[in-house]
Each structure stands twice: as C-alpha cells, then as structure tokens.
Amino acid sequence: MLTCTVAVVMLRVAGDRVEVIVWGSDPVLPVARAAEAGRVGQHGLEIVMAVSQGFEVQQELVGKRINSGGLQDQG
Numbered sequence: 001m002l003t004c005t006v007a008v009v010m011l012r013v014a015g016d017r018v019e020v021i022v023w024g025s026d027p028v029l030p031v032a033r034a035a036e037a038g039r040v041g042q043h044g045l046e047i048v049m050a051v052s053q054g055f056e057v058q059q060e061l062v063g064k065r066i067n068s069g070g071l072q073d074q075g
Contacts, residue, residue, distance in 0.1 A: 007063070017053070017070035025063040 008023040032045045049055050053070035 014069075019067060019069045020048075021068075022066045023060065023063065024066070027059065027063055029057050029059070029064055030066065 007025050008021075010021045012019045012021065030045050032049055033039075033042060035046070048068050052068040054068070056067045056069075058065045058067075
C-alpha cells in the first residue's frame with residue numbers, strides 16, 4: 001500500500017526560473033532508479049532530474065525537503 005506523505009508543495013518564480021519545492025514527512029530520501037523500460041511507475045524522480053537545472057534533497061527535523069529548480073532550455 002502506498003501512502004502519500006507530502007505536506008506542502010510550493011511553486012516559486014525566480015527570474016526566468018520556476019522552482020518546485022516539496023516538503024514531505026517521510027524521512028526516506030528519494031533515489032533515482034536506473035532506466036528500466038518495462039517498469040511500471042516510479043519514474044517521477046527520473047523525469048524531474050531530466051528536465052531540471054538543479055535538484056537538491058535535504059533532511060529536515062521532520063521528513064525532508066526536495067527542491068527542483070528551473071526547466072532545462074530545450075531550444
């Protein structure tokens with residue numbers, strides 16, 4: 001059974017960048033898995049890392065904070 005532990009999601013515009021910040025109460029840090037075409041689900045972190053200019057995870061007193069900054073310029 002999957003349980004959602006997200007407490008807060010925040011979008012912030014900083015110049016020409018959009019930052020996505022997620023606070024979650026689950027203390028387990030996310031780990032990107034190796035590409036596996038047959039796998040169903042659990043591709044979210046792979047996608048975020050592929051389209052973001054930066055990605056950071058920090059332990060908090062309760063849970064963790066994930067910050068993904070800016071979309072990659074594909075032009």
